[in-house]
Amino acid sequence: MGEFFARIDEKKFVLLIxxxxxxxxxxxxxxxxxxxxxxxxxxxEIGIVTSGVLAIxxxxxxxxxxxxxxxxxxxxxKEELNKVSLDIKEIKEGIHNRVVKDMxxxxxxxxxxxxxxxxxKGMSTKDMALTRGSAEKTVRHQLSSIYQKSKLSNKGExxxxxxxxIF
Numbered sequence: 223m224g225e226f227f228a229r230i231d232e233k234k235f236v237l238l239i240x241x242x243x244x245x246x247x248x249x250x251x252x253x254x255x256x257x258x259x260x261x262x263x264x265x266x267e268i269g270i271v272t273s274g275v276l277a278i279x280x281x282x283x284x285x286x287x288x289x290x291x292x293x294x295x296x297x298x299x300k301e302e303l304n305k306v307s308l309d310i311k312e313i314k315e316g317i318h319n320r321v322v323k324d325m326x327x328x329x330x331x332x333x334x335x336x337x338x339x340x341x342x343k344g345m346s347t348k349d350m351a352l353t354r355g356s357a358e359k360t361v362r363h364q365l366s367s368i369y370q371k372s373k374l375s376n377k378g379e380x381x382x383x384x385x386x387x388i389f
Contacts, residue, residue: 233285240281244274321384328371337364341380 251267321342325335333354340350347365351358365377374380 240278244271
């Protein structure tokens with residue numbers, strides 16, 4: 223039963239429910255006309271039918287307006303998301319450029335820069351060696367060289383040096 227209701231378009235369902243009452247009342251008006259029911263009773267029923275039709279029109283217009291507002295809001299949200307994504311991309315590029323600039327000022331080799339980026343990502347010496355396809359001893363030597371050239375003592379100081387400007 224839950225699947226049935228999950229697949230129903232709410233707007234169409236509401237309009238269908240609203241459509242049923244005036245339709246049944248209209249059939250009753252025709253039956254009453256055949257039976258010779260009083261004019262006042264028929265006028266009341268025509269008023270009910272008219273009210274039902276007006277309700278359908280109003281609900282349909284409200285649903286369409288709400289739908290348009292939601293679509294517009296979605297477009298605005300997507301535009302905002304794109305702007306924020308571009309801002310984040312610029313910030314990331316700025317941080318990356320700053321890190322590269324510092325590494326170049328310290329005269330790190332390309333290999334040392336690669337290891338330094340892995341260090342900033344929090345990798346262990348073993349994982350750095352596996353990622354780079356080199357021996358752990360080579361990575362340890364490169365880390366020593368990085369610490370010496372940067373005048374920073376260890377992994378924590380190295381990471382903190384770059385994180386300090388972010389926070």
